[in-house]
Amino acid sequence: MVETTGSTSIDINTSPEAVYELLTGLSRISEISPECYKSEWEDGSTEPVVGAKFRGYNQNGDMKWDAGCVVVSAEPGREWAFEVPAQDGRRTLWRYEIEATDSGCRVTESFDSPILDLEFFQKHNRHGLLVQNIAQSLENLKAVAEA
Template sequence: MDETSVVVNATPDEVWALASDITRMGEWSPECTGGAWRGGATGPVVGARFVGFNRHGRIRWRTHCRVIESVPGKAFAFTVLESAMTWGFRIEPIEGGTQLSEWRERTGALAVPAKLFAGTGLLGRDREGMMVDGMTRTLERMKAELETR
């Protein structure tokens, strides 16, 4: 599992509202360009499905995701069908603000093939390192958004 964290001067509810808004993720992520709820879903509830839109250089792709955890002010997580990856945000009140953590973990039967594909160089030589760096950049941008409100 990979994880990165940042301390934000905002309430846990404000942080959760931002982290769980998949339609705006493209504003912060260096690779995800946004998302759209599907199947009648209109927000982050367990079982809701969405499509994530991504780009890396000239390569563009979609991911099909399902929300597996959604606790206002505490946590938001989803699985990505194509990559056998679970992504999530943990939100914890701490002295001086809120700690926002983003994590990712490969799961399920597709975990080994997905990890092998990640090492092909198609999306970069050190794909795993790029993903962790992207998580760090995403959290820093989310922090800036929350603290300028």
């Protein structure tokens, strides 16, 4: 069986609202993501609201690709989630849940992804890489948020 979901959490010593602003400030994605080096609003969208569209530009080694995304949850200080639609109608969901704590907040990043190409997914250990990237993204988010 090939896993297609994953999640990781981290505690950050800053407010949930500040973390949400970092996550939804598309111009700062390169400081956080080990794979997405740029993202920008599309189709007249200018802010993180449900239904807004943006495009993410990714690179992993020699492979480069971009993907259109649609915001499905935008609750300041609580949750930021978006879907990456595939051509065949399946969608990958990325979610950041933000929970207030006594010292700041806990952020949980997760993904739920259909297997679009089983051979590629297994050959490149894509699940393992996505889980590893989540952990690195959260560490980077923590560093930026606490700086």
